[in-house]
Amino acid sequence: MLYALLCYNNEAEVFSWTKEQDDAVMAKLNVVHEKWEKAGKLKPSLRLLPTSAATTLRKKDDVVLDGPYAETKEQLLGFYIIDVSGLEEGLAFARELTAANPGGAYELRPIMLYNPGA
Amino acid sequence: MSELGWIEPAINAARPQAMGALLRYFRDLDTAEEAFQDACLRALKNWPKNGPPRDPAAWLIMVGRNAAIDAVRKKSRLTSLPEEDQLSDLGDAEGAAVTALDEGDYRDDVLRLMFICCHPDLPSTQQIALALRIVSGLSVPRIARAFLVGESAMEQRITRAKAKIAAAGVAFETPGAVERAERLAAVAAMLYLVFNEGYTGPGGETDARGSLCDEAIRLTRILLQLFPSEPEIMGLLALMLLQHARAAARHDAAGEIVLLDEQDRRLWNRVMIAEGLALIDKAIRHRTRGPYQIQAAIAAMHARAETPEDTDWAQINLLYAALEQETPSPVITLNRAVAVSKAYGAEAALDLIAPLTERLSAYFYFHGARGNFLMQLGRNAEAREAFNKAIALANTPAEAAHIRRHLDQLSAPKK
Numbered sequence: 218m219l220y221a222l223l224c225y226n227n228e229a230e231v232f233s234w235t236k237e238q239d240d241a242v243m244a245k246l247n248v249v250h251e252k253w254e255k256a257g258k259l260k261p262s263l264r265l266l267p268t269s270a271a272t273t274l275r276k277k278d279d280v281v282l283d284g285p286y287a288e289t290k291e292q293l294l295g296f297y298i299i300d301v302s303g304l305e306e307g308l309a310f311a312r313e314l315t316a317a318n319p320g321g322a323y324e325l326r327p328i329m330l331y332n333p334g335a
Numbered sequence: 336m337s338e339l340g341w342i343e344p345a346i347n348a349a350r351p352q353a354m355g356a357l358l359r360y361f362r363d364l365d366t367a368e369e370a371f372q373d374a375c376l377r378a379l380k381n382w383p384k385n386g387p388p389r390d391p392a393a394w395l396i397m398v399g400r401n402a403a404i405d406a407v408r409k410k411s412r413l414t415s416l417p418e419e420d421q422l423s424d425l426g427d428a429e430g431a432a433v434t435a436l437d438e439g440d441y442r443d444d445v446l447r448l449m450f451i452c453c454h455p456d457l458p459s460t461q462q463i464a465l466a467l468r469i470v471s472g473l474s475v476p477r478i479a480r481a482f483l484v485g486e487s488a489m490e491q492r493i494t495r496a497k498a499k500i501a502a503a504g505v506a507f508e509t510p511g512a513v514e515r516a517e518r519l520a521a522v523a524a525m526l527y528l529v530f531n532e533g534y535t536g537p538g539g540e541t542d543a544r545g546s547l548c549d550e551a552i553r554l555t556r557i558l559l560q561l562f563p564s565e566p567e568i569m570g571l572l573a574l575m576l577l578q579h580a581r582a583a584a585r586h587d588a589a590g591e592i593v594l595l596d597e598q599d600r601r602l603w604n605r606v607m608i609a610e611g612l613a614l615i616d617k618a619i620r621h622r623t624r625g626p627y628q629i630q631a632a633i634a635a636m637h638a639r640a641e642t643p644e645d646t647d648w649a650q651i652n653l654l655y656a657a658l659e660q661e662t663p664s665p666v667i668t669l670n671r672a673v674a675v676s677k678a679y680g681a682e683a684a685l686d687l688i689a690p691l692t693e694r695l696s697a698y699f700y701f702h703g704a705r706g707n708f709l710m711q712l713g714r715n716a717e718a719r720e721a722f723n724k725a726i727a728l729a730n731t732p733a734e735a736a737h738i739r740r741h742l743d744q745l746s747a748p749k750k
Contacts, residue, residue, distance in 0.1 A: 227391075229348035229560075230341075233553060238340065266606075269559040269572070270613040272620075283617060284563035304616035327613040329606050
């Protein structure tokens with residue numbers, strides 16, 4: 218069975234960690250990652266850059282908004298990992314998807330750390 | 336992280352919002368600081384027992400406000416408010432506090448807190464020290480260490496700065512659009528001062544100084560989250576990230592500055608570069624250029640080049656030309672001349688800086704750059720003259736040593 222595990226925490230707090238605190242948390246997490254990756258059960262995992270680096274495309278009227286998707290009426294239904302030259306190419310991909318499926322929004326959030334996994 | 340290690344980042348993260356709200360409530364910086372301090376002490380007692388509150392900022396605001404009011408009531412022998420222990424299942428009470436303070440209030444609270452540190456009568460070192468004390472909450476000894484001064488001197492500096500802003504008065508009305516834009520610009524400049532104090536201040540990039548860069552980045556991120564559609568704040572954050580990304584490569588083992596061309600680019604922090612580039616992409620979409628965005632774009636040209644030879648100097652020249660238009664300054668023209676020399680040769684660079692000779696005659700970098708251009712053209716006698724002027728104007732032994740190496744090159748026998 219494939220699951221996506223979505224990580225939530227207080228962003229202001231996590232980005233207030235000192236480098237030492239951040240490294241310590243990552244070291245502990247990596248012990249868990251390695252164990253599950255060796256067992257072939259950990260697929261791609263990643264850490265996102267802060268929401269201040271995010272951009273949101275509102276699909277119904279093609280409006281590009283600064284910041285993360287903030288509405289609470291919709292639910293997270295899926296996500297893509299893309300490797301593009303920058304925001305504009307990312308938006309171009311999002312617009313092609315919009316043509317195929319017009320409802321809701323896409324948030325483009327740059328990735329800070331990417332591990333392809335087992 | 337240690338057992339209670341989560342409390343400090345939680346308080347630090349909540350501090351600008353909580354202090355900003357308490358300042359609006361009490362309209363007095365000292366009272367707000369005492370209230371916040373009180374709330375922190377109670378958090379240290381309460382949070383380990385009851386777990387982290389859902390919204391730490393709202394918790395600190397409410398408890399700080401009650402504590403300060405309570406102190407007044409005790410003095411006047413009135414009934415005290417309930418202890419926060421009785422409020423500790425904070426679900427409802429916290430919710431009420433959050434609705435009372437909507438997003439807009441928080442936004443202007445944090446901006447106001449940062450803005451009072453930018454008072455034009457305060458010299459830049461006092462603005463920086465004050466921001467680190469009241470916005471970041473760094474201890475006086477830690478700020479003193481970063482500035483390489485004694486604790487009592489720093490204490491005095493901060494006290495004097497506070498007295499000055501108290502005398503000047505603070506505007507507590509919700510700012511209009513124009514005023515808000517002015518405040519944002521002043522705060523951006525102040526945050527860049529904090530960053531530069533860490534980046535270039537005397538004494539090099541010790542840990543105490545380098546942490547000022549991290550702190551400036553953290554505060555600018557908070558500002559951008561509150562004002563998400565401001566391209567110049569995106570530009571400022573990008574600029575800081577792209578410059579700070581080179582920190583590990585900027586000094587050699589002996590602590591000497593390593594020039595950009597000679598830096599080991601494998602030491603550059605790729606995560607900071609990724610965030611900086613993403614922010615520039617966002618800013619460009621707004622099509623309103625500004626000095627921070629242009630400087631960030633210049634830093635991005637370097638970040639994108641895998642080797643010094645890959646650098647797109649023609650594009651950097653255009654960016655400096657745009658920056659000259661935004662904020663005309665002979666120093667910017669001098670920087671542009673370096674790009675021109677790389678893209679179009681030293682002759683063109685010399686032509687560009689010729690009109691600056693008088694205004695920059697006492698500027699170390701002018702004579703250093705001019706000597707370099709002349710040397711590239713084989714005009715060695717003139718180059719030597721320029722380097723000698725530069726040495727006489729060097730600000731640090733390292734600068735003088737750098738120029739001396741050029742002079743040695745000039746007098747070395749031709750192969």
